[in-house]
Amino acid sequence: MRSGWYFAFAAGAAGMVAGWVVGRPLMEEFGGVSGHEAWYVSRAAGLASYLALAASLAVGATMSSAIGDGLVSRARLLAIHQALGVSGLALALAHALALLFDGYTDFDLPSLAVPFAASYEPMLSGLGTLTLYLFALATATFWIRRQIGMRLWRLIHLTSIAAFGGAFVHGVLIGSDTMLGWVQGVYLAGAAAVAGALAVRLTYRRPRRSAVAPVRG
Amino acid sequence: MKQKKPKGDRFAADKVIAASLTGAAFGAMLIAVARGGERETTLAVQTGLQEAATADAAGGAPAAIVPTPVGQQATSPAQAAPLPRARRSRAS
Numbered sequence: 001m002r003s004g005w006y007f008a009f010a011a012g013a014a015g016m017v018a019g020w021v022v023g024r025p026l027m028e029e030f031g032g033v034s035g036h037e038a039w040y041v042s043r044a045a046g047l048a049s050y051l052a053l054a055a056s057l058a059v060g061a062t063m064s065s066a067i068g069d070g071l072v073s074r075a076r077l078l079a080i081h082q083a084l085g086v087s088g089l090a091l092a093l094a095h096a097l098a099l100l101f102d103g104y105t106d107f108d109l110p111s112l113a114v115p116f117a118a119s120y121e122p123m124l125s126g127l128g129t130l131t132l133y134l135f136a137l138a139t140a141t142f143w144i145r146r147q148i149g150m151r152l153w154r155l156i157h158l159t160s161i162a163a164f165g166g167a168f169v170h171g172v173l174i175g176s177d178t179m180l181g182w183v184q185g186v187y188l189a190g191a192a193a194v195a196g197a198l199a200v201r202l203t204y205r206r207p208r209r210s211a212v213a214p215v216r217g
Numbered sequence: 218m219k220q221k222k223p224k225g226d227r228f229a230a231d232k233v234i235a236a237s238l239t240g241a242a243f244g245a246m247l248i249a250v251a252r253g254g255e256r257e258t259t260l261a262v263q264t265g266l267q268e269a270a271t272a273d274a275a276g277g278a279p280a281a282i283v284p285t286p287v288g289q290q291a292t293s294p295a296q297a298a299p300l301p302r303a304r305r306s307r308a309s
Contacts, residue, residue: 040247040250040251041247043246043250044243044246044247044249044250045243045246047246047250048239048242048243048245048246051239051242052239052242075227075228076228076231079227079228079231079232079235080228080231080232080235082232083231083232083233083235083236084235084239086236087235087236087239087240088239091239091243177250177253180253182249
């Protein structure tokens with residue numbers, strides 16, 4: 001693990017702690033939500049995770065399309081793509097683990113870890129679990145891509161698109177906030193970013209450099 | 218001779234910014250969710266009070282105000298669960 005990642009993890013953790021330190025009193029101020037913190041944290045982490053993973057996918061597809069060449073280096077886009085992916089994955093994990101402390105939904109570790117084993121919305125909960133595993137796989141394999149080969153790595157990496165679709169369906173159908181306008185905005189913004197970037201990735205053709213220098217005069 | 222910068226330090230700032238933005242998004246969502254929760258809870262209690270008053274006026278027993286976890290039944294606003302939980306039972 002390189003030093004940049006240590007800093008990134010520290011910053012992400014600091015951001016989450018800051019979010020909690022600032023958000024906790026505000027939750028009390030706005031809602032008097034004592035006893036529901038776990039549920040609120042899970043929802044907030046789920047939505048933030050969705051946005052981070054959407055941004056990660058969008059940046060990854062943009063990088064891969066080469067449309068930004070000359071504007072921003074691919075190495076920089078790769079660093080951002082990875083950092084967003086790891087942060088989104090951490091938040092997705094927090095989204096799931098926070099449910100262990102929620103008194104209503106009655107999740108325990110096996111029902112979170114084993115897809116479709118939950119008593120609460122088994123299909124949609126299971127879809128969330130599968131999505132998390134796929135994202136974890138796609139993220140983890142980045143560090144072992146030389147060992148597993150580019151072909152397999154690319155195949156695994158492509159499953160993150162399906163995983164994002166799963167996250168979208170999971171969020172929209174199981175989320176208790178889906179009726180709220182700003183939450184719909186979050187879902188649409190994430191989906192539009194990914195769809196747009198994938199459209200660019202599939203259609204953009206990098207202009208070929210001419211082998212012969214233009215003749216002047 | 219210029220020493221090559223270690224590869225690990227490349228774009229560390231970009232990684233930190235991306236991770237920080239994700240953390241900040243979480244904080245913003247937490248506040249937004251809690252604010253939404255306040256409105257929903259207030260609405261649920263108001264609805265509950267209204268329904269209880271209607272039931273009292275009709276001389277009947279107050280109806281359950283909001284759906285509650287299985288095995289429990291809220292019959293007064295004080296017992297009513299906040300709407301986020303009630304909404305979850307809607308989907309189940």
